[in-house]
Amino acid sequence: MNVLRFAMMAAICIGGFFPSASSDALVGDKLYRNAHIWTGDKKAPRAEAIVVKGARIIALGSSEAMQAHVGKNTQIINLAGAFVVPGFVDNHVHFLVAGSDLTSVNLQSATTPEGFKNQVAEHVREMSANQWILGGNWDHELWGGSLPDKTWIDDVTPDNPVAVRRLDGHMVLANSYALSLANITRDTVAPEGGVIVKDDRGEPTGILKDNAIELLMKVMPVPSAEEMDKALAAASRAALSNGITQVHDMGYDEVGGLTWNNLEAYRRARRNNALKLRVYSFMPLTEWPRVATYIEDNGRGDDWLRWGGLKGYIDGSLGSGTAWFHQPYKNAPDNSGFAVIGSTKLSNMIEGADAAGLHVAIHAIGDRANDNLLDIFESVSKKNGVKDRRFRIEHAQHLSSSAITRFAVLGVIPSMQPYHAIDDGRWAENSIGADRIKRTYPFRSLLDAGASLTFGSDWFVAPLSPLEGIYAAVTRRTIDNKNPDGWVPEQRITVEEALRAYTSANAYAGFMEKGTGTLEIGKLADFTVLSENILTIEPVNIPNVKVLRTVVGGLDQYIADEGPVDLGTVE
Template structure:
């Protein structure tokens, strides 16, 4: 499926014809009317409609075609949906926009199923890499070839003087070649940093695999991308997002460069999606000062939110559990942050009026973070804080019960479950799977649950996330009835998690996430009605049109 940018398709060229209208009447005339389809508004008072009117980037009316026709006029552009399904645009609650966007043009390793194919693709990428540049990203998965971690010896000869630092798909491990390690000054005596691991073989030799807080040892040797290069890859990422119906992202920036890049694009009118930009929690005082000086942005680009970490990931055996891993019994994972410092940052940032969200994967990580959030919220309205746990992946029964009364959002990523479900039992054993990706259980408590991709860790595509949450069929085809099937949810629940629940989690619930009067006109048109297809077929649904602020910014050729 190909795509093209259409810019403002609203028929403003006929505005002159409306000159005779009174100011009052002009306000009531739609720029565009979509009709002739099935419209899911997401609003509980009127979830279904057949037509929608848009004026000046906002929703003017939603209802039947007869009701909405009252808003047509000489300037109105009519769009025939031809029976297609229209809904609010998708918000992705958690992306790493720089990594995901850069990865679009880097080596692709996600489906490299053997060590030989893994090494071949890296060698090919190195051969085509300009002098001085690195081979990066990749999103490799060692579970595809049985779980053996890669080794720099696999790629050293073929990559020669080209530095390589390719990332495991979860973002918590990299494989560096010898060239990259040399540039970074990594030697036989380099110690493990706190919260990180330099993997070594039986002889003590560093294999080239670096986990969590050891990763910056390598990345610090890289020459940062120029501003122009950042803008180019971000525009590629924006186009990719629009092709998938994503109209807004919550970007978990590792530093301030992502926010700065979004700001430059916005100044050039090249930021075609909405962005809620997060910066590192440890730098909350810098953000506090920035907000004091510059405010919090607008509906196109907002800031004032922070992202922290408790632990690593299940795939890298750095998620923090109470008991050791079944397949790596010398570790139970570990915190990547000093927990006292983390709590101080949460309390300081939230007291400063900033929005705090923190990554937690393992059972112990989630329990400890819930404790911190509970202490930080004492005497305060949870709606003012809207604390979020990013991933909330492994939850005890007690943890599941705590989200709703504490007003904490479970910011979850359903595609991970159909990926991790291939091998998670090997990591932690069958008994510890209860509470893993417990989406249905958390929703049943009334807690706010939101969805996203964690791109580039998983595909950005919300359709695949909906399929994962509803069908829970692992990517290896071995769980056709669903992995931990008791946690399946409905299509309606999945759509709400990608729209209005995300709007609440991003402080936009009064103007986004639903199709209702006065809300932003961010829409997506799908090839099929997801309520009318079998769960197994949800992944085949395609995005035909993406609308942001009333303007067509993506259309499939088949639309």
């Protein structure tokens, strides 16, 4: 088998391999031909055709050469000159919450308090009495920066509790009904790492930040298995239509969390052969002893569904004013943000989880949060000894100069979401000033320093599309069209670098590089077919490119209506 593999690898370099088609081992189930293929493999970056047998790739090369792998039952798919890349991997999603959001109230388009209220009122008309209204994803920057208030919606939601989140997930607006259920009053003291916003009279406005959101979670209903399954199906359809073949699901433990229920929904789908894309399911860092025991009893999963990753937090978000900085916010001189957890407690959890062989990823936004977390990672690595641990910092948005070099030195992975740069770029300088902006979403600097930069969406917080993420990283044009040459343009990267961040780098960040991330013989047949070659078109046109087909493990999980036709079985 090693000799066969060597021969097939050699075939890529010479444009094709011509074995006898009588050998069943070399006859493919499918031949995808007539394409422009970017393999992501630096040794053999281009091909025209892929041969798939079962779930894996058995050959790549020219369309002519790959005919040698066609048998009487081989299905031939003509890709009609389309562009093929390794399947996109999203390094950071809140998958099932985002799936349920597709049927929840959506406030992303609300640009005035009146619009906010009207959209909630319209949604509540479809709800039963006492049914929770969730979702939201509002952005107060769209109407000038003032936070919403329960009085905006109380009169249109008298019979329904409301908990609608800001788009970053670090603030929630609750109506009076929900506050009453949670017994949040003027006398309620916010938990450590959280804020209950109160008005001049000391009454809660309905805004809860970070750990204070947990007060609502205690009274919220647990989603049923049927609701979870529907959310998974909806989220999967959305991901596959965007060319995504694998996600790293960070769960969501603020509102509608219940990350363990997420894992059970994934396992239920896997047992029923209903999982359509690959999932790496992260659990809360606080649950690390339970996760370690769970792995002892259940293993770590398979190529379709894996677990053993842990997600934690050190601070909040820039938009909520809770990201932790060394210096105060420019627009709030008495506020530098804060840590949502004590450094000693966080360090002890990371040390225990790492010693147990678990994979740790921590959310950090502000420069002080990132510096503090890098210190913890360095300390834990020294205490627990050298091993392949692949610590990750989720978002890594605002970095000190020293932090940029430390990522590579410590082997810590910056797990970033480039769309945030073109969204936050509209207003971030007003929050933290011109100097810190130079090191905000510093893609170019991290790559130049040797860090293993990885990309994703942070969906529901931002759009799911990897093409929009690539566009954001390459152009850095803010969504208000006010930075046509790029916001902090020196941090732009190339399309190929962004592609690697969405494919091979993400596979590495999830311990899946042996099976996915590049198109090579023996790897899983996960790839995405695009309408245009994004390496050659103008980067500003990348968001207009269409996903024509998404293949996961050799299965056509998504085919666009306007996609190339299937030429059928060879007679």
